[in-house]
Amino acid sequence: MPRRIKDDERLRRLEAVTDATLSRLDVSDLLDELLDRVRDLLHVDTAAILLMDDHSGYLVATAAKGLEEEVRAGFRVAVGRGFAGRIAAVRTAVRLVDVRPGDVVNPILTAKGIRSLLGVPILAGGDLVGVLHVGSLSRREFGDDDVRLLELVADRAAAAGRIRSAKLDQSAALALQRSLLPARLPSVPGVDLAARYVPGHATGIGGDWYDVFVLPSGWLGVVIGDVSGHGLASAVVMGRIRSALRAYALICDDPARALTLLDRKVQHFEAGSLTTALYAMISPGRDRAVISTAGHLRPVLAEPDGAAGLAEVPVDPPLGVLPHGSRQRRSATVALAPGALLLCYTDGLVERRGEVIDIGLDRLVATVRADTPEGVCATVMSDAADALPSDDVAVLAVRRHG
Structure with a gap:
């Protein structure tokens, strides 16, 4: 040629x-x-x-x-x-x-x-x-x-x-996450509820989640958790853990026992994933909450008289970290006065680069009041947006009727 x-x-x-x-x-x-x-x-x-x-x-x-x-x-x-x-x-x-x-x-x-x-x-x-x-x-x-x-x-x-x-x-x-995060919180007698979720990653997908369900006994289950990472892999793990915790909640009358079973599941099927979770059971009379936390930050309890602080709850290791049976998980009972508000959240709400987390927790406690759950969620999320968090943020507020 x-x-x-x-x-x-x-x-x-x-x-x-x-x-x-x-x-x-x-x-x-x-x-x-x-x-x-x-x-x-x-x-x-x-x-x-x-x-x-x-x-x-x-x-x-x-x-x-x-x-x-x-x-x-x-x-x-x-x-x-x-x-x-x-x-x-x-x-x-x-x-x-x-x-x-x-x-x-x-x-x-x-x-x-x-x-x-x-x-x-x-x-x-x-x-x-x-x-x-x-x-x-x-x-x-x-x-x-x-x-x-x-x-x-x-x-x-x-x-x-x-x-x-x-x-x-x-x-x-996104489809998985939308199917797992409640599109609308249930209407529950005796309490008002509100929640927010904002992804901090470019993909718009993370491993943070929250859940609310009424158990056959009349107790109210409240869950918030965080699977490390972003994208489809984290969302899939989050979905499996959420479903498993719902199943364990049906057979356990103690949050610590439910998280112990979930811990075994994570160690066997989700090895390598770092997961934290908080599970609270609120009594049928809504006058107390039994709370267990697996590596998750303690919730903020705001009293109707204006006082607020981190709930006195022991923090046990995250899920899947310790060998089975090496340590007993614990629950603690927190009194909920009429009008009191319990705020659960993931670490993206309080963590800031170059700042110890205690500063973020103090800032959050100073912000939270026993106001309407919607108002509280709007306030704390506004503060988080001003600080441009790079992590996902999930917030769930529960207020006992006054």
């Missing part, structure tokens, strides 16, 4: 995959369009993108042309297995002039009669995002220019793949 024609072809290929209009497409349309263009430019029969699922550790077929059934079948492969897995393992281009049965594990490639394959890793900042490969039904020797073009397409797909993964994780976590 004359040099001028070859240079023109390279320019056409470059323009096809760097076209600015591609950036205006959403992620799924962009991947489809890239595969259409690469099939046309390389004169191949199939093109496919498999993205890495960080949660399962598998490459998952996400977009395909000529191999659409691969996506519909939900094909996935482990790193190191098959053609795509081999590319992911070596993180460099792989060419197969003659595909042999042992080279691929995807039965769809074999059924299609693919003779030759070329694949490249999709990388972003040194991290593996996925794999892009093309195939030909006739024998084909892919050249260096073909590799360079495919690597250019992979670079374009890398950003789209990361955006897609982030959006999927965020959507899943």
Whole structure:
């Protein structure tokens, strides 16, 4: 091929995959369009993108042309297995002039009669995002220019793949969190309730939660907790812990016993996650609260005469920290006078960078009054917003009727 024609072809290929209009497409349309263009430019029969699922550790077929059934079948492969897995393992281009049965594990490639394959890793900042490969039904020797073009397409797909993964994780976590945080607090005889939740992370998702439920005995269960971290993983752990605590609350008449069972569950199923929780049971007469806290900050108790302070409650270790049976969890009974208010919160409300937490706790105690729960929540959250907290903040206020 004359040099001028070859240079023109390279320019056409470059323009096809760097076209600015591609950036205006959403992620799924962009991947489809890239595969259409690469099939046309390389004169191949199939093109496919498999993205890495960080949660399962598998490459998952996400977009395909000529191999659409691969996506519909939900094909996935482990790193190191098959053609795509081999590319992911070596993180460099792989060419197969003659595909042999042992080279691929995807039965769809074999059924299609693919003779030759070329694949490249999709990388972003040194991290593996996925794999892009093309195939030909006739024998084909892919050249260096073909590799360079495919690597250019992979670079374009890398950003789209990361955006897609982030959006999927965020959507899943938001849906999970919305289903777990009460959309509306229950109407409970004898008390008024109010709550707030504000994420402090860019994803809008965290591991803080609160819960309120009436037990068959007439006691009122009040819970607030904090799973370390942000994103889908923390939201999933939070959901499991919340559900487990609800189950234990039905069979335990002591908050410390319920948290002991929850501790065993966290140690066995959620090992490695740092979780704090406070569980309070408010009596049917609403005149007292039995409280146990697992590493969680003590609630603020505001009396109707204006006095406020941290409730006299022992703070036991967080969930999952100590070996089972090494230490007995404790509960304490706190009297609730008519009109008294109990404020539960997560550490994001009082922690500030470069400041010891005691200062934040003193500031909170000085702010809280036995006012309406809505008014108290609005006041303390306003103070937190002024200090620009970087952590999630959950607040739950309970006031006994006067």
